Amino acid sequence: MRNHRTLAVLGIALSATLLLAACTSADGAADDGSVEITMIGADDAEVFAPLIEAFEEANPGITVDYQNVPFDQYNNVIQQRIGGKDAGVDVYLADAGAIGSLATRGFLTDLSEFQGQVKESSLAAAVEGNTFDGKLWALPMWTSLQYLYYNKTILDAAGIEHPSIDSAERTTWEELTENAKAAQASGAEWGLLFDQTDRYYQLQALPESLGGGSAATGDDLLTADVTNDGWVDAMTWYGALFEDGVAPRGVETDQMVQLFAAGKSAYFVGGPWSLVPILEADEKVDYGVAPNPMFDGGTPAMPTGSWNIAVSPATDAAEAAKAFAAFASLDPAGNALSAQEVIIPPTNVDSFAEYIEKMDGQDSPNTDGMGGLTLSELEEAAVNRPNTPGFTQLQDVLGRAFSDIRNGNDVEQTLQTAEDELQGLWDRL
């Protein structure tokens, strides 16, 4: 009797499992034709809520579940979930520079069917960043740039002139360092902070300004070069910032913007998104914006590129996933909604024009002229990350090298070790 009861329970459980399995078909659609797709990204869920809401309204049969993964774990999660062919992820955000690396590993669905449309709808540099081996692997969503933020109160107290907002009159890193030290001498806790300490995204621009290149050379961008004069000089300057106490050691990179927002630093180099914590501070600092500096005798170089929207090859709802990606990129309204909750330029040309118009009014008068500065900087100084198949390795190895230099290690030796290690990893590819 007991055995019969056990069998009955097992039978019910099995039937329920089969019933649930039957509710979803191979294309991810439930019996009623509705489809749920999952998107992962490194921003808070609130950022994509307006985009998802508008998409679901326009596509009643599709719902989108957004899952946030912290930025520091993002690449690892992509490696594990997309690499593990996890059908639970349909759409994900792919960082600029990583497209070649992700495509080589089979982590991206070929989206070349959108090539004609995207060329008309999006900024050319953003389209180029998503193209590898002649194919389109992701759709551009956002781009980025860096500004020099300065604390007017601190500079005024130290008698230091405000930097010009004109890209043609950008200040040099050398001059900025001297001014930062002067500001500290007159009471500022810190002189100059970077928004993304130790991250390739922000620091690539330093050696680029001195002609050192991106670190990835050769026809296939798999030859490491970080020991040339440009890299050594740029990294020597970077290490000295921390050695001389102009910037703090041992502070998490996420805290840097908070230090500036709290009025503890004369200068801060950060993205448009840095406006959010600055504006949300209990006591807002009186600040201004200026172009990203360059080295004396060098060329203007400013980080750019941002998240693109990609479709996982393991998705069981490819059509719905592509429809969502297209809405977030090709549709001007969708693309604008993707950037509504975070201050970052969208890549759709119409949404971008609208964003530029709004920039001046973000926090007038402090942000007056920011729209024009954004345009001129993206045209004159933007430097893309190299679309190398070995981008993952490049980010990892150079991230550690930047950290070691910041902590006082010998610059030339650190760069030589990094170059050897990176080349070893790239040779394996």
Added chain:
Amino acid sequence: MTLIGSNPRVAAAEQAPARAATRRRSPGQWRAAALFLLPALVLLVALRLLPTAEAVAQSFQRGTQSFTGGRFAGLENYTLLFTDPTFQNVLWVTAVFLVIIVPLQIACALFLAVLLVERFPGVGIVRTLVFIPVAAPAAVATVIWGVAYQPQGPINAVLAAVGLPEQPFLTSADQALLCIIVLLSWIGVGYWTLFLIAGLQDIPRELYEAAALDGAGWWRTLWSVTLPNLRRPLAFVVVANTVSSVLVFVPIQILTQGGPAGSTRLIMYDLYNSSFVLGDLNIGQTEVVILLVFLIAITAVQFRMLSKEK
């Protein structure tokens, strides 16, 4: 006169039917035993043996994506790792870490156990203070210590207040590993102390009384009575501590990511980085096999040394 029961041959003859009965268990009993063992066996195979076999197989392959698709590469991964200066540094750092942390934690745990097994006023409070860190999750403890170790953090504030020079802690290649050792010892010593206190309480009091009658001092008693009788719990603590130290990952991931200059790049972090950051599963699995062989060898030696009667 010899008692029947004390004759070994007679005793063996009496035990024989009992053993035969044990051997003649009914098939039903075997089936029941097998059923009870089945869940554990399934889990053992699925979670231990298969992943181990997979790691060994993939360590001889290249190009594995998401656990499939690799091609045979012979000893290439092993050759690459053992000739790679970065991995050589990983092995060196891991060895230095073990040589310092295991004796340090065992000595501290033993000292505290000997101290806390005594009855003195306030012993309960002292025991609680020693054991509290065990209850703190490793990630939480790591974050708290990370704040304390900041160059502008509270430890340096105290040092400056008493006129001592401020220290770089985690930002220095010379100090970072020691900082991690202190952090882990703060968490771990209380835990290992628990086992040693249990071992100490099992030692018969008569032995101490006999030692006292023989005029043995504190050191002599410790050396000749306490330590020999503590051999088994001590063996467990040494082996378990070594294994857990080799597997340290959380503080490295949260605080240093192996830096500065690779000074805290322990093998667990390195294999995680190879597998999940760089996506080279074959190199990661090769490191798993190397780690496994090392652990088997070192625990075998430790067990052998500590289980000898003399």
